[in-house]
Amino acid sequence: MKREIIICIIIIFFAKISFTQHRGNLTGGFFGIGTSLSSYVGGDFGSTFQLRFFNYHNYNHDYNYNNNNYNSNSLISPIQLDLSGGVHLSSNLSIALETSFIWHFDGSPRRNYESGELNNDYYYLDRNDNSSMFAVPIFLSIKYFPFNRNIIPFYLSLGYGRQYIKESLDRIREIYTYDYGYYEYNNYEYPIASYSSSEWLSGYKLSLGGFYNLENILTGELELRFTNFIANRKNDSPLAMHNSPNIFNIALGTKVYFNF
Numbered sequence: 031m032k033r034e035i036i037i038c039i040i041i042i043f044f045a046k047i048s049f050t051q052h053r054g055n056l057t058g059g060f061f062g063i064g065t066s067l068s069s070y071v072g073g074d075f076g077s078t079f080q081l082r083f084f085n086y087h088n089y090n091h092d093y094n095y096n097n098n099n100y101n102s103n104s105l106i107s108p109i110q111l112d113l114s115g116g117v118h119l120s121s122n123l124s125i126a127l128e129t130s131f132i133w134h135f136d137g138s139p140r141r142n143y144e145s146g147e148l149n150n151d152y153y154y155l156d157r158n159d160n161s162s163m164f165a166v167p168i169f170l171s172i173k174y175f176p177f178n179r180n181i182i183p184f185y186l187s188l189g190y191g192r193q194y195i196k197e198s199l200d201r202i203r204e205i206y207t208y209d210y211g212y213y214e215y216n217n218y219e220y221p222i223a224s225y226s227s228s229e230w231l232s233g234y235k236l237s238l239g240g241f242y243n244l245e246n247i248l249t250g251e252l253e254l255r256f257t258n259f260i261a262n263r264k265n266d267s268p269l270a271m272h273n274s275p276n277i278f279n280i281a282l283g284t285k286v287y288f289n290f
Contacts, residue, residue, distance in 0.1 A: 060126075061115040062251065064285030068110050068132070073274035075261070079134045079163055082107050108134040112283055116171075121180050124173040128189065128235075129166060137161025139199055139270060153206055156222065158268060160200040167193040167257060169235045183241035189234060193259045196228035197271045225268055231277065233259030241287075249287040256280055 069081035083106040109132070116126030144156040171189030179185070201223035239253030257279045264272035271277065 058289055059115070059117045060249070060287045060289050062113070062285040062287035064112045064251070064283055066110045066112055066130070066255075066281040066283030068108055068279055068281030068283075070108075070134075070277065070279050072276065072278045074140065074270040075274040075277050078137045078139050078161060078270040079108065080138075082136050082138075107136040108132050110281065110283075112285060114285060114287075118179065121178045122175045124175070124179075124185075126169075126171045126173060126189075128169045128171055128191075132163075132165040132167075134163045137163060137197075137199075137270070139268075142268070148205070151207055152217075155204045155206065157202050157204070158199055159202045160221075161198070161270070163195065163197040163271070165193055165195045167191055167233070167235075167259070169257075171235060171237075179241070185239055185241075187235070187237040187239070187253075187255075189237075191233060191235065193231045193233060193277075194228065195231060195259075195271060195277070196226070197269045198224070198226040199269055200224050201268075227267070227269055227271065229262060229271070231259040231261060233257060233277070244286070247289045249289055251283075251285045251287060253283045253285075254281075255283065 067081070070076045070079040111131045112128070113130070114126050114128040116124055118124045139158045139161040141157040141159075145154065147153050169189035169191035171187050173185040173187045175183065175185045177184060200221045202219055203222045204219040205217045207217060235255055235257045237253050237255030239251055239255075242250045242252075244250050259277045261271055261274050261277050263275060267273065
């Protein structure tokens, strides 16, 4: 373990010397960590996993068959952690390897209600619920600074990448009674089926942003980005990822970079 640490220190030391000696072309490396306020948009996936916050509500049992009637205790979804590392090749060009970890715990899927009678006293209502997803997009990106990074640190970025995505969904059955024209709800409910799938998808990223100085080796970044991944459609699947041709995401992110 000590040998590996010493090797890493030597590599960073010689990389720093190399960057210093070639200041006109290589202006240093960077590593950043941050977060984003993001939302999926468009199609079934967008309607299921769009941005939601302070989403406290209860099922009101009015049988309006809308997507907002059921219990939810989400503070904010999705939750996103962003990481980035790369090299400034010149005052106008940088390359970066970027990734994010995205969790959405409060999906609102198409309910696909089905109801029926079990016997003379009990009835059922089936629905889709407990929808969640996890995604890890990975991009190799180019950042272009049209006005010289050392003068106006504004950039345009284009990236290509892959995304790991996992989605899960339950089919819930609610049992209720009917007595003299009045419904008595909340007897009990339970899952009758569970669906889950994970895949790797290909896509791209477009973004614009800018840097600002913090202190010494620290730099801040603000970025507005758009990503799109091509989904694999499956007509017999209830999952949103299989019923949307594209998985679009719009995010406003911020990072703190360590420059070396």
